[in-house]
Amino acid sequence: MQIAIPLFDRFAPLDAVGPYQVLAALPGAELIFISERARGVSDSSGALTLRADATYADVPHPDVILVPGGFGVDDHLAPGPLQDWLLAADQTSTWTTSVCTGALILAAAGLLAGREATTNWQAKEELARRGIKVRDERYVFDGKYATAAGVSAGIDMALALAARIAGDKVAQGIQLGIEYDPQPPFNAGSPETAPPEIVAALRSGSRFNR
Amino acid sequence: MQIAIPLFDRFAPLDAVGPYQVLAALPGAELIFISERARGVSDSSGALTLRADATYADVPHPDVILVPGGFGVDDHLAPGPLQDWLLAADQTSTWTTSVCTGALILAAAGLLAGREATTNWQAKEELARRGIKVRDERYVFDGKYATAAGVSAGIDMALALAARIAGDKVAQGIQLGIEYDPQPPFNAGSPETAPPEIVAALRSGSRFNR
DSSP: OEEEEEOOTTBOHHHHHHHHHHHTTSTTOEEEEEESSSEEEEBTTSSOEEEEOEETTTOSOOSEEEEOOSGGGGGGSSSSHHHHHHHHHHTTOSEEEEOTTHHHHHHHTTTTTTOEEOOOGGGHHHHHHTTOEEOOSSEEEETTEEEEOSTTHHHHHHHHHHHHHHOHHHHHHHHHHTTOOOOOSSSOSSTTTSOHHHHHHHHHSOOTTO | OEEEEEOOTTBOHHHHHHHHHHHTTSTTOEEEEEESSSEEEEBTTSSOEEEEOEETTTOSOOSEEEEOOSGGGGGGSSSSHHHHHHHHHHTTOSEEEEETTHHHHHHHTTTTTTOEEOOOGGGHHHHHHTTOEEOOSSEEEETTEEEEOSTTHHHHHHHHHHHHHHOHHHHHHHHHHTTOOOOOSSSOSSTTTSOHHHHHHHHHSOOTTO
């Protein structure tokens, strides 16, 4: 089972690596990071560089597609190599998925038309403007499409995806393997629970971490 | 504020990238991945390669040290370049931290002597055998030393560390930025909550994901 994660400049690292850590533990899974050419791909700070080992052309028919988000999403909302690859690869994928603002890329490519989906809380209006039925959920499955909320939500979505692919017991084993028993020190992870002034600060500032 | 994350072959990606995503959002933070030489460093599957941009010698005095875990930990429990660097860098660090089995490296270097600490649930006995007071906590702070439980626990520890460095409001803003409102699809993230047969399977099998 081939699982392809496209990388682009200014991607959000945890969007890609959270699900990677989960899905790489699936029996028989072959994970591969790809880009328009094999190269190191950096996040928005430039301090983290993950290697794309293959090109889009090298991986035409992955079983699972996982598109991360990040500031760099804005560079891939128009037709181009990533959208071309997505449209072709989606024709034969078993699962087409996104984390965070990666959903905007899927939507821009037309892959979420008529579907329910979710994305980063700060990108929900933008996703809705693209005609998608946006749900306030940690992750949404609609047919073969799965979309996760912001950044860390990719871990939850990937575990749910692992369960659909390999069964609950395998997914639970993976969860225990990564000791995913989350205990955040604050209850500030969603705009519903974070202090209002924190929500306001993020809304008014840069869309940091997306 | 310089935050150094040493990488070694067969590290666990989420151990490093979870805290990276949190700490990179700290105002004024300069994150840097390092290794014995600048190179791509791969995880145990070989499918993920993260670039170490600098050598240990390039980063002698980081403010924060964060040591990830992973299968490759076993290669760094004896004196060598990583331990040499840790011992020297720890002399001037403000915080010295680990995720998962990274604590075994700190312990082997003697940095946790007389301290309380935690690690991956499957490595607790090994850490105790090294004379460390092992706590059943998601993360443990003892003086300037902070240790996290397995893999995903690094995110929780990093948020707590962010709060100590920059205050609760900054940490909460970071948590909201990465939408860390975890909703695992199963309650299998610790040996206390996972189905007993899953715990037994992991105990008897390889220490996968550590």
